[in-house]
Amino acid sequence: MIIEFHADLIKRYDKSGPRYTSYPTAVSFTPEFTQVDYQRHVTKSNKLAGPLSLYYHIPFCDTVCFYCACNKIATKDYSKTPTYLEHLYKEMDMQAALIDTSRQVEQLHWGGGTPTFLKRHEIEALMAYTRKTFNLLDDDSGDYSIEIDPRSVSKDTIKLLREVGFNRFSLGVQDVDEKVQKAVNRIQPIKETQAIIDACRENNAHSVSIDLIYGLPLQTVKGFAKTLQAAIQMNPDRLSVFNYAHLPHIFKPQRRINEDELPNADAQLDILQQTIETLTQAGYEYIGMDHFAKPEDELAIAQAESSLHRNFQGYTTHAECDLVAMGVSSISSVHNSYSQNEKNIDDYYAAIQAGRLPVVRGLSLTQDDILRKAIIQQLSCHFQLDFEQIEKLFGVVFMDYFADEIEALKPLQDDGLLNLQKYSITVTPRGRLLIRNVCMLFDVHLRQQTGQQSFSKVI
Ligand SMILES: C[S@@+](CC[C@H](N)C(=O)[O-])C[C@H]1O[C@@H](n2cnc3c(N)ncnc32)[C@H](O)[C@@H]1O
């Protein structure tokens, strides 16, 4: 996907907004949505009998990175994990009593926190319990991925992960500059990361992905150039380059970041521009919102074939899966519903001990939500929208239904971000970095939301 970088435009449109890993976003979930609603949606999804995607949230990390916006528990107490797994198994049993477990698990993901906080025997046991409970693929054809903090694993851990069935590995790197690493409390020598990537390759990983962040304290254009070169040297199949979301009123450890050391807006834009130029010159394709992939990677191929989708794990090729997420704070997406588990670990344990699914809030999508979700998916994955296709699928007259949105799109057209035609919207190369702004115009929930900001900047 070709993109053009225009600093002035980006500055003008830079405001806070969702990343649209779901629509409506989690901000719209309500406590009125209960376990009973979830069960109703599961029944409908069982009738359709599509494939499943399973997600397990493992919240523990043995140190805290000051920038972190994930739902994690920093602890050095490894005796916490048996209790957590015990509850996770019970949750799996409860889910398995509802879901038709003959449905094939096409996608499996362990996220965190740091899933590799678990000990070897715990990793084996959790995977064995999953195989016993659900219908996992045994021939390495599933998309089975895990988030890895390279500081928490050895080459042997990678071998073990591969043996139990993982074939995709996503590694947190963020920045290789020692000064930056010190400022965010994450010391991670390049050699250590490289050794883990080598281990992934030696064990025939299907895909290796690296996470970087720009906008961290003490980052400079020159410093980040080294990070980009190191990342390219590591030769990952995919790269996620996130803009640092600084929301210290929500994420307490971020208060330990010295705000005077954060690069200013201009410096951040320079780093972004350099990132795009360097990665595209190195042969990576821009997929969309923060993501790059090699042209031969499944994501780039799916985008070229118009079959790419977006969900809580970012871009994905598994559109048709119902997502069943387990563990503290995790979010499921089953048949036109979203449901989120308790965010607090004690509340999560209490619900499970009481024999309840720990669902604490969620949403049943209305027909309008489903329609807008399809539009936001199309735009964020393919940067274009075919009105006739939407009209056929949803029985609406696009220009009438979205008269206000069309009006709101016109200034963006005047700025050259998109081409608005009689039956389509095409986001131009200069509009692609600002795709969140385009999607936001179709988000009715966002218009109704007020109060303290909980989204990061769009760039
Ligand atoms: C759960 S972590 C990855 C696995 C592992 N815990 C690690 O750190 O290596 C998910 C990713 O979210 C990104 N991330 C965390 N906090 C962020 C923030 N405040 N802004 C932007 N990205 C962030 C980081 O790139 C991180 O690698």
Ligand code: SF4
């Ligand atoms: S970035 Fe990863 S290792 Fe660091 S605190 Fe967050 S989840 Fe834990």
